[in-house]
Amino acid sequence: MFKKLLLVFIVAAWLNRCLGADPERSVIQITTFAQQPVWDAPWRFNSVQRMGGSGFVIKGRRIMTNAHVVSWGRQIIVRRYQDPRPYVAEVEYIGHDCDLAVLTVQDSRFFDNLQPLEMGELPKVRSAVVTYGYPAGGEEISYTRGVVSRIELEPYGHIGNRRLLSVQTDAAINPGNSGGPVVQDDRAVGVAFQGLAGLENAGFFIPTPVIEHFLKDIENKRYDGFPNAGLRVTALQNPAYRSLLKLPDDNLGARIDGVLPISSTEKVLKEDDVLLKVGSFPVANDGTILYQGNRLSAALAFQMAQNGEKVPVQVWRAGKRLDLSLPVYVYNEDRAAGYQYDSLPRYFVYGGLVFTPLSLDYLRTLGRDTPASAIGELYYELFYHRSEDPATARPEPVVLASVLPDSVNANFGVRGRAFVDRINGVRIERLEDVVKALETSTNAYDVIEFLPHDGFETLERAEVAKANSRILETYSVAQDRRL
């Protein structure tokens, strides 16, 4: 019996070795030829850039990688370990909020003799991990060993305005490592994805709970994203506030200080409700939950749900415990305040005036060093107005991004970077309002008003009618709009 068992073990080990169960055999080198749109001249594209990244084979003949490795890809080339043959890959699903993507390869031979990496658990702090990938500086696979330093909710740089579970390690994670597996005990426990400027010996990887949430999300053949309950939860540690709310002195419960205008949340929760429990997790008075031995923001407990699922919550309201059920959904109202992908920027060109929605991508065209104070109105509108005064915030603020010089607009004092308030007396809530206000007017003049001081510019409509096609031709603008 013992001999049989030993034989089985030896054969299994041999098979494992022959079939390439070493993690590096499952690691994929990815080269993306990407082309991003120009956000202040939205009909144009930047030159094609070659970007290197990594990925790894997962179940279902797929490659897991980072969304930022393949975003805006015109062509994605994948190579196997120590195999020079290029294969063309395609994005099957992509989650920009969690910076993950799965790729497929048309040529089924690509997956021959490739073993998918099994997914592991969330690693323990201080445990050792190894990153695999193809970082810049060479063509061969690279391994770096480190330990798990910290587990927290961190900002995800690819989208810019989301915080999800993230693991910090001192294993080097450099450009090109992105998308590669972080391995522990021959299982993938994460996807390497970002570093932090100014922080030495610190790289970050996306841990298994986020990866599994993404994979479960796409089971219905559509990616929705991570839900956001829309709550601003703040610590409730001051004895006076706890006493006012008649809370038991048990160090549990964090206060809901603000609720985003999400009707499903507003129906269930109120400001000054005290969050006692989310799902099965008790909420401490600092707004954290204990998750697999780590103290983490209670936001995690909502993010673990899928879009549309109901999360049981227990709150303290008016001196009583209430058990409620909160449906949580993906929140996209703030998408312009994060980096956007997949959809080309919307615009409308009229008389050489280039109108486009205000977005973080647009602000980035003004230069990374542009201080917020120099673009105060735009900055406030994008990042503050909605949270401070949702009733007056515009769903899609519009900017006059630039002016394509022509005799019809030659005397304009405003040349771009201007926040459009009204056109022909109509308050501009979204880009479609611009089109409607300019195309349906019967006045002899178009009047465009700007914030903050209500400055205005005027166009003679008869002259614009003559100039439009000339301007589009002069500046090689194929279409006057993308709505």
Add this chain to the structure above:
Amino acid sequence: MSHTLPSKSERRHACCSFAIAYLTLFLLLPAYAQEVKRSAPSMWEQSVVTVEVARKQYEYYQPWTKKTARSQKPALVVGERELLTTAEELYDRTLVRLQKYGRGRWFAGEVSWIDYHANLALLTCSDSEFWHDLKPAKLNGTMPPDGTLQIVRWRAGNLESRRAEFTQFAVREGQLAAVNHVVLEADSDIHGAGWGEPLVANSHVVGLVNSHEGHTCSALPASFIQNILEARRKGQYHGLGYFHFYWQPALNPASLARLKLPGEARGVLVIQVPPRPDGLPQVLKPEDVILSIDGFDLDIQGDYEDPEYGHLMLENLSTRGKWAGDEFKLKIWREGKPMDVTYRLPKYDYSTALVPFATYDQEPEYLIVGGLVFQPLTDSYLQSWGSDWKNRAPFRLTYYRGEQPTKERPELILMSQVLPDSYNIGYQDQRYLVLDKVNGQRISRLPELRQALEKPVGDYHIIEFVQSDSLKRLVLAAGKSEQEATDRVLKRYGIAHPYHFNSAAQ
């Protein structure tokens, strides 16, 4: 302010140089006395003196603390027992001393008149000996044809005279107030100027240098200064006024055509007319075209032809011999018709802005309650972020500077920080939050806050902040524990008083 201050190291160097010069003077006094006897002093030596100012310097992030600062600047003898200099560095002063000939004895000086908005001050000295052998300078200089000027000041015991070349007259925002007025700009290699150095041509003073950036010196022109001093002597000066409306150039002919202005393109477009700070009705409306102000025709860029300075921006007309309360005749074009309106010039006042521009000669206001520090949001507070404060201070706070005050919210009170104590546990990291209500009462000023704290809601203070992406509400215990906490915090953090209020707003 775009003013470039000398670096601290430069200033320290100047003080050291002074100390060395003083010692040298003491040792060589007989030789110096002989030298003075040998050569008659030049006219600028007799007209330019040094002012030393000791003043309080506040740390707005710890408003209960003060430091002392000492600086030197030039002043010009302009009349009997009368010295003229810029107002800068004279705020929050504790001691003013005067010295002639760049060395020797210091005399006690005093400020007889100061106008921060115009950046001008008159000083005097009660010691007759000081005035002996000093002569007033002529403050009515005209520009020399070749534009060659000199900047004069005492430097390390010697009278320094640096060449400057006139470049232009322009309209710029004042150094100490957001009022636009004419300045004389000149190129010079001089270092560390901008503190009131006389700009001279031949035997006349053509201006006082009040800012210096790179090679460009900017000076208050003699006629600008003279007009103010003359009006003051006659009792007609009530402070600087300004045009309280927004306008834009009428460079776009389509805009004028839509407004049906016939004839040649001219005038400027009124775009926004906020309520006046003095409560008077506004006589202008958006889309008015201002064609002329007091008989000066405006071109489409907003310039007029000044008889003295040439083309200047219309804003200068608000300070060209007209002062707060004076009236202007405006010719405007409104709704297809010409109109004449009378515009009364509102007085510039730091405190009429939602975020006051400055708080000179006032100690910073604050109120500490159980470790929570409340302060008015002012430019002086924001400037505690350093020379690049407009970019370094929290964006949301600086953005308030562009907002208009309202009756409900004339000013803003900030919870600037929390000094940690067991009483305020849980709130230690909160800061830069603008108050909305305390115990249900809306708060715009510190005395209102103190009153509100006297009326707790039951046993609690409920402190609410303006809607933002940060904390909205906090609650503290009221009563005995609050008072004990305040006492404890004051003792632990070495703070003498729990509050400071200025009785009179500037």
